[in-house]
Amino acid sequence: MSAKILIVAEHDGKKLNPSTAKCVTCARTLAGAQVTVAVLAAEAAPVASQAAQLSGVDRVVTVENPANLHALAAVLAPQVVALAAPFDIVLGPSTTFGKDLMARVAGLLEAPQVSDIMAIESAGRFRRPIYAGNAILTVEKAGEGKVVGTVRIASFEAAASGNSAAPIEKSTVSVTLPTHTRFISVSAAKSDRPDLQTAARVVSGGRALGSADGFKILYSLADRMGAAVGASRAAVDAGYAPNEMQVGQTGKIISPELYVAVGISGAIQHLTGIKDARTIVAINKDGEAPIFEVADFGLVGDLFQIIPEIERLIS
Amino acid sequence: MKRILVGIKRVVDYNVRIRVRPDGSGVVTDGVKMSINPFDEIALEEALRIKERGGAEEVVVATVGPADCQQQLRTALAMGADRALHVQADGVLEPLTVARALLQLIEREQPLLVILGKQAIDDDNGQTGQVLAALWNRPQATYASKLELTGETARVTREVDAGLETLEIDLPAVITTDLRLNEPRYVKLPDIMKAKKKPLDTFTLAALGVEPRQQLKLVRFEPPPQRQKGIRVKDAAELVDALKKKGLL
Structure with a gap:
């Protein structure tokens, strides 16, 4: 019997987040899977039509409610549970949105959750990283019932957006939504740079940049390269870069074509965030830094000389 | 009494290099240093600071294991x-079992706030706080980097992918901590002596009416694939050439 998979879409009310297209690819690795994407929104139409165009999506269901204007896990979870009844597997992306929401869904369902799915081997068998990626664990569902999962988006390519469109169905769920959790604000730095989680190229800085001002040479290089900018935990802790730039076990896990680590020593917790990068470049004044163990190209030297020089060379 | 319940987990220390057992049955833990999960230490520190500011009268720490x-x-x-x-x-012990046990402790202790780490650095599940909030039917504020209590509610700043999000939640609630909420204090020697006299109560899962259920079998542990070691280049020009040849620039 083919598995029925429900994917909870991540979006900002207007645009579907690319993490959802990666969940679709993950779901599609299971032969014969029937893939439904759920769009919970205040107004679902724009996001639903983007989801319907993703290759590999069989059906889109929408739930419209003014309470869904902001993605609050406590508000969304009971609605996801109401939709989940006919499905075998309920997936969301392993982003802060999905991690926050899906475990609450799993709690309401009293179902097991597989976090950070990097491969689906069968309808009940999954592979996932543990210990900051220092071990890979295969788990298998022990009994009947649903499995909830979050998809490690760095492990999957985004499903293509095609011309054909899957049917979109409006759903109404009759559940009482809590009012105990209220959205106040979100402050995000406005940036014209590519999104860190989906960028093809990323330039990342560590504590060796010395200050928020020191990061300017990275922004300049990144803009020249069309790259996103990331940071190590040490750099974020020191206040050189905002939290949303953190790459690593507890920050963002990314898989760009090119990752340039500048002044980053390469703690295990950082390396876990960049393992899936196609090519890693390390620039560091300490030739013994662990980052060189994983780098495809290593350059030992003073980053304050090297970075402007690279920028000059590619101009 | 205004009480904060903090959940902690014993994990392999942050600095230990993890090795998978050759038979794939787990990771090596014999003779390995064990510590409080770092995110849980942050949870405890936050609870202590709230108490020191007068926002709570008692901090109770709990673990299941x-x-x-x-x-x-x-x-x-x-x-x-x-x-x-x-x-x-x-x-x-799966997150659902741990959350069920914590829920029983909540019913006994009636805390104003429950604070947990956002994830344990061993299994990296990141579920227990949310599962607990779901079972308890109370608000959750995960990945907290700032927490302000104002009477019946809390204002929590969360580290999310987009930046910083602020929520207002009614109490009681579950908070899970992110790295930058605070820096935990160091333990002083006299405090270690004093701690020996503080009350530590033990329960069994059965006494709490919780039946441990394993819904996911752990089939196999494997070491991760290793990346091939790369090459050293001598200067920026050689690096740029190499990246251009690979079509990366």
Whole structure:
């Protein structure tokens, strides 16, 4: 019997987040899977039509409610549970949105959750990283019932957006939504740079940049390269870069074509965030830094000389 | 009494290099240093600071796990927790089982706030706080980097992918901590001595009416694939050439 998979879409009310297209690819690795994407929104139409165009999506269901204007896990979870009844597997992306929401869904369902799915081997068998990626664990569902999962988006390519469109169905769920959790604000730095989680190229800085001002040479290089900018935990802790730039076990896990680590020593917790990068470049004044163990190209030297020089060379 | 319940987990220390057992049955833990999960240490620190500011009267620390976990509970008492609760349980403990046990402790303790780490650095599940909030039917604020209590509600700043999000939640609620919420204090020697006299109560899962259920079998542990070691280039020009040849620039 083919598995029925429900994917909870991540979006900002207007645009579907690319993490959802990666969940679709993950779901599609299971032969014969029937893939439904759920769009919970205040107004679902724009996001639903983007989801319907993703290759590999069989059906889109929408739930419209003014309470869904902001993605609050406590508000969304009971609605996801109401939709989940006919499905075998309920997936969301392993982003802060999905991690926050899906475990609450799993709690309401009293179902097991597989976090950070990097491969689906069968309808009940999954592979996932543990210990900051220092071990890979295969788990298998022990009994009947649903499995909830979050998809490690760095492990999957985004499903293509095609011309054909899957049917979109409006759903109404009759559940009482809590009012105990209220959205106040979100402050995000406005940036014209590519999104860190989906960028093809990323330039990342560590504590060796010395200050928020020191990061300017990275922004300049990144803009020249069309790259996103990331940071190590040490750099974020020191206040050189905002939290949303953190790459690593507890920050963002990314898989760009090119990752340039500048002044980053390469703690295990950082390396876990960049393992899936196609090519890693390390620039560091300490030739013994662990980052060189994983780098495809290593350059030992003073980053304050090297970075402007690279920028000059590619101009 | 205004009380904060903090959940902690005993994990392989942050600095230990993890090795997978050759037979694939787990990772090597014999003779390995064990510690309080770093995110849980942040949770405890936050609870202690709230108490020190007068926002709570008592900090109770709890864990679910084998007998050895009492070492970490003693450390938590030395940091400043007033009491410890140990739910003894062996074998694989899934987030749902741990959350059910914590829910029983919540019913006994009636805390104003429950603070947990956002994830344990061993299994990296990141579920227990949310599962607990779901079972308890109360608000959750995960990945907290700032927490302000104002009477019946809390204002929590969360580290999300987009930046910083602020929520207002009614109390009681579950908070899970992110790295930058605070920097935990160091334990002083006299406090370790004092901690030995602080109350530590033990329970069994059965006494709390919780049946441990393993819904996911752990089939196999493997080391991750290793990346090929790369090459050293001598200067920026050689690096740019190499990247251009690969079509990366």
